[in-house]
Amino acid sequence: MSRRSTLRKFLRLGHSGEPRQLGYRTSGTGEPLLLLHPIGLDGSWWSTYIELFSERFRVIAVDLPGHGASSPVRGPITLDGMARDVAAVLEAEKAGPAHVVGVSMGGMVAQHLALRQPRKVASMILCATAGSFADDVRPLLRERGMAARAGMAAVIEPTLERWFPPRARAAAVGQDCARTLAAADPGSWAACWAAIAELATLDRLGALDIPALVITGSADITTAPTAAEALARALPDARLVIVPGAWHMGVFEDPKRFVAAFADFLERNSGDYGAVVPAREPPFVVLSDK
Template structure:
């Protein structure tokens, strides 16, 4: 499987933690989380293939290829066997990484994501990519912002940054990502995972329902489940403090 050399930034010292961002964003959309965790961890923030400063692959790829990119980056950045934290698309990639490359992962934190996409939902998700192919990235920004944030937060400057990031994305990368998401279905295999796992759900997540996140947690042996009050899909930005507390407690063995 062809891998892409991902752009990444490493900060801090200690046990390894890898951050995998949502579709359409990049390594810089984690709020205050990296600054907090790098005090006692070695944190690697990656740009997924086709995102940020990472190149595209030569062809549309399945989610397993995105996971293989991350596995190669873990080795290239000498991260050892890190905990991998992914949000939305990043959370699906993190699950896939833990399944396909179990020797590369010591813990899993999957946020705002399901364990698989039902057959009936797949055309809707592919359409999010195809809409950008037809109308450009500007065509998908309003509906994406509506899905990702609560109405009370959309005036925040960080949402402006998200809008700019989405508008400047490569259409091909956006569409490729949604096609990969549409075919994601890890649920039947999640029972084989043997690493400490935390599933984080936003109570007001309009993209991944709390029920879908709870089903993901139930499929992983021993997984812990956290539902964040008032948190939307982009919980790491809108409810940053609560998100950091939840992740930090899990990493410290308190959750």
């Protein structure tokens, strides 16, 4: 496999009147593949996926508002507002419709992008994410954001405990995650958690005529498999996949198992894609296939 170069780019935005910057990475050629990261991380966490999928796709990995090279969030923000910014990147790149992959908060933004501009979305991979929360959970999500009001140090360990099994917290992936979280902007963290707490897309997803892969780990304690099941039921054309033993950040902890599921789905839903990972026994379990 040849290593393709990755370009760092920046887009100036001013939807709310104040100029802002959105950072993103591009690599490869072909159908657009848009990658959206979880809260607290950034587009650099997709490096394994960029290297693999840029062989066949034009990969675009965005730093969502308040993350990575993008401007900090100053004031309230919504998931729909993030989706609007992501749509602006696709416009700037003259890319679309795109296959959209979103993990956790990135999966929520992906849903809003599809609802806002369905013609820009060729297919969706919604990983370790949800479409709504119980009313009694929403205040707890806001508090996760407010817990960083004295600095990110207070939220690192609780976040790692939700995202990774003990062995991974002590491994390189856990330590890398701790460093990324430590460097995150506390105000952006709080604003994004407040946006997550307002998530409510389930009753609107039935209008989408877009193929979707809903995938999560069986050991995810942050967004349990029941949340993935609800998403898959709400989407008219969804495949539900459970990765045995994977936690919330399994997509970055053990990429090979998720790459296999992503590649299988993309092979079914893109024009001329050849499987990246041939596997006689896929390391995932398909629970439903509409």
